[in-house]
Amino acid sequence: MALLLLVGLILTVGAVTPAPMQAATTDSYVAGKSPAGTYQVPYTVNKAGKDTPSLANSFFSGVATVVVTSG
Structure with missing residues (x-):
């Protein structure tokens, strides 16, 4: 069961998309x-x-969590 869940998770990772964001703020x-x-x-x-x-x-x-560094 755990292996099946892990395989499903690996196959799903490619489908991770950012959620729609509201208007940008500071x-x-x-x-x-x-x-x-x-x-x-x-x-x-x-x-x-x-x-x-x-x-x-x-x-x-x-x-x-996204860490932005100048570069």
């Missing part, structure tokens, strides 16, 4: 345009090729 992360800092970015694990959440989505926090 503390929002915008890819390629945000200053250096640490941001919390919401995301959803979707079904492969779909815009609907996967059953695996409930096993994730739904928030990723």
Whole structure:
């Protein structure tokens, strides 16, 4: 059972997409345009090729930490 869950998780990882974000604010992360800092970015694990959440989505926090460094 655990192996099946792990295989399903591995297959689903490719379907992780960022959740829609509201209008940008000074503390929002915008890819390629945000200053250096640490941001919390919401995301959803979707079904492969779909815009609907996967059953695996409930096993994730739904928030990723993004660290932007100048470089």
